[in-house]
Amino acid sequence: xxxxxxxxxxxxxxxxxxxxxxxxxxxxxxxxxxxxxxxxxxxxxxxxxxxxxxxxxxxxxxxxxxxxxxxxxxxxxxxxxxxxxxxxxxxxxxxxxxxxxxxxxxxxxxxxxxxxxxxxxxxxxxxxxxxxxxxxxxxxxxxxxxxxxxxxxxxxxxxxxxxxxxxxxxxxxxxxxxxxxxxxxxxxxxxxxxxxxxxx
Numbered sequence: 001x002x003x004x005x006x007x008x009x010x011x012x013x014x015x016x017x018x019x020x021x022x023x024x025x026x027x028x029x030x031x032x033x034x035x036x037x038x039x040x041x042x043x044x045x046x047x048x049x050x051x052x053x054x055x056x057x058x059x060x061x062x063x064x065x066x067x068x069x070x071x072x073x074x075x076x077x078x079x080x081x082x083x084x085x086x087x088x089x090x091x092x093x094x095x096x097x098x099x100x101x102x103x104x105x106x107x108x109x110x111x112x113x114x115x116x117x118x119x120x121x122x123x124x125x126x127x128x129x130x131x132x133x134x135x136x137x138x139x140x141x142x143x144x145x146x147x148x149x150x151x152x153x154x155x156x157x158x159x160x161x162x163x164x165x166x167x168x169x170x171x172x173x174x175x176x177x178x179x180x181x182x183x184x185x186x187x188x189x190x191x192x193x194x195x196x197x198x199x200x
Contacts, residue, residue: 002104002121002122003020003103003104003105003122004111004121004124005020005106005111005125006110006124008157009134009138010129010134010136010137010149013127017105019184020105027107030094030109033093033097036093038063038065039062039063040058040060042063045061045063051085073151083114087114088116103192106121110156110157112157112161123191124165124167125187126163126166126169127170128163128169128171128173129171135149135153168187
């Protein structure tokens, strides 16, 4: 079983991924893969430097994430070009990580927007959340403001777009941790059947 997990920034998607892992699913974090690809001497760095120039490369040879985030928020074409470099590499690594697991959750923030993933998963689970709740949660993170949170949300798929591709939606706007866990446990049993927790 291959599940695609997605949701907007501040939706609680990462929390949901950790809970699913405790329920026996192998969780493949595509954001973590992207970070490894863009660390110093990472497999994506030569192509990024060639396309965008050295001014977006940090002194240690890795990606200057702050500068790149600003660039892609301001320039949709740059965003598409960066994704064109990273997404095929992310998919390749993610599929290797998932190869020997019977039940896998691919944690993919841009699943709705990316054609690389939709045909590779059997179900799509969306962790949904009201926008003002997202903004409030993200603004509490170190280094983030409400304005920055809204800027990120504006570049992501809308709630409606995510719901349109979903096989299941959990509205996490007001759920407690226990309620979210219970919802995920029910979905896990429905999709996979009872399994030994933490077996993956």
